[in-house]
Amino acid sequence: MNTGLNEYILAIVTCEKDKIKNGGCPVFLAQGQEEMEHISLLLARVLGGVVHDLENGVYFVCKH
Amino acid sequence: MVIATGIVAGLINRWLLLRSDYRHYPTYPHGQLIHLALGFIAASLGAVAVPAIAKPDYVAVTFLVLAAQQFREVRNMERETLMKLEESKIISRGTAYIEGIARVFEARNYLVIMTALSSSAAAQLGGLKYAFIVAPISIIVSLRLMGGSFIGDIAQVEKGRIDFKGSLLMVEDVVMMNVGLPQTRQKIMDEGMGVIIKPRDDNARLNLDNPGQRKAIIHDVVSILGSKVDINETELMPLARKQVDQGYLAFFVVANEPDIEMLIEVVKKVPVLESTRGTTLFSYYGRKAAD
Secondary structure (H helix, E strand, O other), X not given: OOOOOOXXXXXXXXXXXXXXXXXXXXXXEOOHHHHHHHHHHHHXXXXXXXXXXXXXXXXXXXXX | OHHHHHHHHHHHHHHHHOOOOOOOOOOOHHHHXXXXXXXXXXXXXXXXXXXXXXXXXXXXXXHHHHHHHHHHHHHHHHHHHHHHHHOOOOOXXXXXXXXXXXXXXXXXXXXXXXXHHHHHHHHHHHOHHHHHHHHHXXXXXHHHHOOOOEHHHHEEEEEEOEEEEOOEEEEXXXXXXXXXXXXXXXXXXXXXXXXXXXXXXXXXXXXXXXXXXXXXXXXXXXXXXXXXXXXXXXXXXXXXXXXXXXXOEEXXXXXXXXXXXXXXXXXXXXXXXXXXXXXXXXXXXXXXXXX
């Protein structure tokens, strides 16, 4: 039985911490674009999710 | 002799109706055995009916009707098997497709009974040589009946251009999904394939609207061309989304075999599911609204 959280933001990855107000999920701060991509890739693999881009320097991982 | 004719005709019919093709079902040898055995039972039932009436033995005929009820179970059996297998698939068939397959399996047995019945009736009434004429005809008729229609009959399938608008993956003018990572975007641009499925009329549009039908398309494509989706790596999931204003469908896949020509052929050969068939043009208001 699948008991995972679907259609829910599992993690937020960003370089700009001012863009995020507390939202009930872990926020990972990265130093620069490269690290941001790397962290979100790792998180997506581990969580079985997909990385989405909000086009304002914020990535998040969500499972569908 | 009469009964044997019916059984042979029915069994041949069932054998011809067994398809071990791309839909991956029933490709398992045991599955084929089960269906041939059930086909044999169905053929015997059909074959015995006419001699029983001719005798006349009405009790036997009543029992035949009771036995025919058993074939309802075939549908349940198929449904259960496919539902169980669904859990172990990365890209699922979808319940609408399963329901369609299960119904077809039940129907095939009734066609076998019909073939056996008509051939044994011909043998009983006219002699063996008539049976040799009637049996092939009824087999051809039942193959025709089981044909069904395909996506290629109800829609035009064309190549679609893949593009990114910011982080949004587009196939022509349809938004498919948001892709975050630049590496993934590059991979999609290099290996992704897009197809546009344009319905020919309003019935077809409603049909393509149905998520069950879309799942069937995705499943058939993936079961032939493969996909680069893995457990926990769902970024390259094949998708079918509709253009909400025009009603056509955009389909996207990253396949192991990047052959766009074959992709179009595969999509054309996806069966139209009975349960999702659009019928608006058969109703008065639907026809009025369409013009």
